[in-house]
Structure formats: structure tokens, C-alpha cells
Amino acid sequence: MEYPKPLEDLIVQFMNYPGVGRKTAERYAMHTLSKISDENLNEFASILANIKSRIFRCSICGHLTDVDPCHICSDHHRDSAVIMVVESSKDVFSFERSKTYKGKYHVLHGALSPINGVGPEELNLESLWTRLHDDTVKEIILATSSTQEGEATAMYIQRVLRNMDVVVSRIGYGVPVGANLEYADELTLAKAVENRKSY
């Protein structure tokens, strides 16, 4: 016997999430029906329906935010001379939790991956070049992942900036090779910033 259609539809929706297989999706769907109050369910539905209009990319750095420019870009206590380039907003949240970095960020929303058709035009790079037009920026820290795509992206940016009057560095020791930044602990992330090396 199959699940009633509305229940099956809900299961399929949950299966869109990373690491959620059929069994887990079924649990989530049954939990939705039997354990979540009507009020809570309506709230969840409304948050989902509105999340993309309430959270958008900062026009300066590309970080996900509910105000434009984002809290980091508009914070005058932070050092505007340093920009850390990361692949995703998740990485910004991770670095912020480590509480050691006081510069600004730039979020690429991806990494170069010719196989998957991701070239420089697909990344949030134009706005990075724009930020370098005035002379405030003295250093760019490349904090893309230590995966093949992340390394290729760092290499690409470093080449573009080669002849510009800006120090380009790559985060260093600390972040485990082949790992995703998302899973790095605060200490590792702090160490990685501290031990960054210039190209």
C-alpha cells in the first residue's frame, strides 16, 4: 500500500534535503502530522514561504542578510582594509563564531568547477573587483575550501590580482585537507586565519 497522496507529497519534499533518505523523510512527515501543533505548522509554512524574500544577498559582499548592506559591511569597527573571500555564507557564520577575524568578507556563492559548468561569471566576483577600485583594501585573504574547486578558485583570484597593489594570502595550517569549512571547529578556524601565508 502506498501513502495517501498528500502525505507522499510531503515525504518527497523532505527528501530534497541533504542526507535525508526515504526513511528519514517518512519520519519527518509522520512527525509533522502527529507531533507538531497546527499553530506551529502554520508558522513553519509561513516562514518557508517568505524566507527568500526576507533573506537576500548583501549588495556589497554577497553575504545572506535581512538588511542591506549587511551588519558586517556596515560595522565601522571592523577593518575595511582586509577582505576574506569565502565560498558561502555558511563560512561567514563559521568564521564569525570563531570570534578572531575582524575584517570584512566577500561571499562567492560557489567555487570554480568547469565540469559542473561553474566558471568565473557564475561566481560573485564582479562585485569583488569593484570593491578593489578604491584604495582602502590592502589585503585579500582567500578562505575557499581546500578542495580541488576551492584551490582552483583561490588560484584564479590570485592570478587576477597579481598586478594589483594588494596583498593576497591563503588561509593556512589548521583547516584539514579535503574537508569542508563548515565542519571545522572554532580553534581550527582561528588557527587557519593566524597562520595565513602570502602568495
Next chain:
Amino acid sequence: MEYPKPLEDLIVQFMNYPGVGRKTAERYAMHTLSKISDENLNEFASILANIKSRIFRCSICGHLTDVDPCHICSDHHRDSAVIMVVESSKDVFSFERSKTYKGKYHVLHGALSPINGVGPEELNLESLWTRLHDDTVKEIILATSSTQEGEATAMYIQRVLRNMDVVVSRIGYGVPVGANLEYADELTLAKAVENRKSY
């Protein structure tokens, strides 16, 4: 730094689900923002908002359904002489997947648990007694979990039915002791039905 409020709200909603901690909820929230299309997201939100009005309890057996009576209760090819009593609709779906049971069901939506304030009145039992008023039902198979609550529930029902002209049996060998029915494989469930024993 904290997450922007709408994003934090979404994370909190995902944390309502079983086995979902803060880290997983953050992944789901970020995935919602960056990987799920607007169209898909609106569909998900609408399914969530409407699921409880589209899926309800069958007025005969209590099983979750989108038609009343449910497909199982209205299926005349199934044996109306046997009713299998289970704790939740999940268990019905599990037994149906094992494709060996051809009787009807009765879903209690819980198990007796005095500590948690769950007495017989909190369970879907009144409608079970009602179903026994006519003489079609010859056997009741108690398929509650082999947990303390499940055993207490089976014992309670067996006592109530003691003086009635109906065979009461408990599913037998096959279901691992202390385990939740939900995780039992098809073969184990089939075996459990086959080896049921009479009280």
C-alpha cells in the same frame, strides 16, 4: 554574530524534528535558501500548511487517510473478521509493506503510559469496542510495540476483551524485544504475524 532573525526562525523550526540538532537544522536552513527553487519552496510551504486538513483519521479504524473510510476499511477483499491493533499509522504502513496481512487494522495513536498521563481515554479505544458490537470480528491481533508501554497496552485490551467471544492474540517471534516496530524489516514483520500466539 548571530544569524539574521528570519534565518534563525527557520533553524528553530527544523529543530522541532526528531534527531535534528542545531548543526543539522542550520544545514537544512542554508539548503532551503541556496538550493531549493522558489517554486519548490512555495509548494513545500503550501503542502505543510494544508497537510493536516488533507490527512485525517479514518472514522472506523483511526488510520491516517485522505478519504473516509480509509482504503483499508473500505476494501471488501480484506478479511473483516480480523483486526490488528497498532500504536500508530506508521505501523500500518510498515505491515502493509510486508504484504502478508490481509485483515483490517485499528490505530490507537499511542500506548498506555501512566507516567506521561496517557490512560485508556487518551487512546483511540472507544471506537475499537464499537467495532466489536457486531459479530463479524472473530480475532484481535495485538501488535503494539514490545516496549513497557506497548506490553501494558496489549495487556489492558486483552483484559477488557477476556469475557467476549473473540480470540485475542499477540504478535509473536520476530519483532526484536525493546525495538520500535517502525525499524523492523518486512520479513520480521511477516514472521511476527505468522507466529502470533493466542492469549
